[in-house]
Every structure is written in C-alpha cells, then in structure tokens.
C-alpha cells in the first residue's frame with residue numbers, strides 16, 4: 001500500500017491546519033505520527049480516511065483519491081479516541097455493522113479480542129467504561145484487517161496492562177499480516193518501540209520523517225562545560241542547545257563517538273524528547 005500526501009492544505013475558516021504538506025508512506029510498516037497539540041495530525045488522518053475534504057492538494061492511496069471513494073474507504077480503518085460507534089447499540093451489533101464495511105473483516109479475531117479484553121458482546125456501548133470503549137475501538141481496528149489501519153489516541157482510559165496487551169497483539173498482527181499501521185499518540189515513550197518510522201508534524205508542516213532506528217542511532221545529547229561543548233558544536237548539526245550554570249547540553253544529529261572521544265558525556269535521545277526538542281523554538285544557550 002502506498003499513501004501519497006501531495007501538497008495538502010486544510011483551512012478551517014481562518015485557521016491553517018495543514019500547510020502545503022507532502023510526504024509518502026509505504027507499507028507494510030508501523031508509522032508513528034507525532035506532534036504537539038494542534039499540529040494537524042487528526043486533520044491528516046481524517047483526510048486520509050476520506051472523512052474530510054482538503055482545501056488544496058490531495059491524498060492518494062495506491063493512486064486513488066480518498067474523499068467519498070467507496071473502494072478506498074474499505075481499505076482504511078480509522079479508530080479515534082472517541083465516537084467510533086453508536087452508543088445505543090450492543091457490541092455484537094457494532095461489530096456486525098463494521099463487518100459489512102471491511103471486506104477482510106475477521107469475525108473470529110474479533111471474538112478472540114473481545115475475550116482478551118474481557119468485553120461481553122451483549123453489553124451496550126453506552127454502558128462501557130472509557131477503557132472498555134477504547135478496547136472495543138482497538139478490537140474493531142485490528143479485526144477490520146484493513147490494509148491501512150490508523151489509531152488516533154486509541155487507548156484513552158486503558159490501564160498500563162491493557163495497553164501492553166494491545167501493543168503485543170498489534171505487533172503479532174503486524175508480523176503475520178501485510179498491514180500498514182499509523183499510530184498517533186501522546187504516550188510516545190511507551191509506544192515508540194513499536195514505530196519503524198516516525199513522522200513529526202509541526203504547525204501543519206512536515207518537521208521530520210525518518211526511520212526510528214536511524215533516529216536512535218544518529219541523534220544524541222552531549223553535555224559538559226559550556227565552553228567545551230560550544231567548541232565541540234562548531235561544525236555540528238544542532239537540534240537544540242541549553243545552557244545552565246556554566247554547563248551545556250546540546251541535542252545533535254550525527255554519531256556520538258566523536259563527542260565521547262572529546263571527553264564529553266553523551267546519551268541517546270528518547271523519541272518523545274526528540275519530538276519536543278525538534279518542535280520547540282530554537283534556543284541559543
């Protein structure tokens with residue numbers, strides 16, 4: 001599956017949510033779609049799922065536009081934080097309605113997931129706790145077997161143990177099937193181990209798109225006395241730097257070996273911190 005985001009712009013009245021953004025995704029892969037609040041992530045996911053019309057530009061899935069396109073709609077399953085199903089319906093009826101929509105729907109997998117998440121199929125959606133509603137959303141997303149499955153903050157209210165279970169099942173599913181997963185969350189620290197590629201959106205623009213492993217290997221934090229770090233940084237690609245009381249920490253792209261051999265201390269940058277540093281105004285310490 002190939003997703004081409006082409007010069008996509010979305011304006012809501014006076015608010016520019018997406019600003020001429022372009023990138024391409026190719027699966028199977030697990031993508032982390034990250035960014036600060038209001039960066040434009042949900043807008044991209046809504047356009048991708050054909051729920052929202054862009055102001056300019058387009059998203060193509062294997063060459064086909066997404067908006068109001070029945071054929072493409074069955075290829076994409078978007079599970080949001082909330083509002084995935086009608087509150088008056090029983091779980092079994094909600095699952096049935098999704099099964100009509102997704103050509104690859106896997107009924108056995110859905111039943112198995114209900115059991116895993118301890119959901120009774122006769123419960124009405126409105127009686128579910130927040131965590132149970134999230135588990136139902138996740139059940140739908142996984143059982144849809146949609147080639148492109150998007151989770152937009154899918155596990156609000158789920159406790160750590162249930163989230164861990166979800167990560168495990170997602171990885172298992174990813175290993176067994178050729179699916180693309182796009183995952184947007186603010187719980188980056190715990191979810192980042194899933195990501196194969198990371199996309200960071202800032203103010204409706206693409207800030208970064210890179211393989212997660214490369215990010216881990218080719219970015220580092222270097223710390224030490226301010227003058228020593230400043231000398232070291234002279235020819236480096238600096239993401240951000242901070243100085244305090246004669247000491248300096250800088251977040252740098254490149255290989256940490258050189259810094260280590262200069263006697264400075266280095267450490268890896270977790271993806272969550274990297275996202276924060278990349279999307280913060282640059283500060284010169």
Ligand SMILES: Nc1ncnc2c1ncn2[C@@H]1O[C@H](COP(=O)(O)OP(=O)(O)OP(=O)(O)O)[C@@H](O)[C@H]1O
Pocket residue numbers: 012013015016017035036037038039040041042043044
């Ligand atoms: N229906 C709407 N009407 C007006 N403005 C909107 C609408 N939907 C989104 N926006 C604005 O567009 C911008 C991008 O919003 P979006 O929901 O895509 O961001 P996000 O990255 O998903 O944020 P969050 O992490 O907080 O969910 C924000 O400034 C938001 O206020």
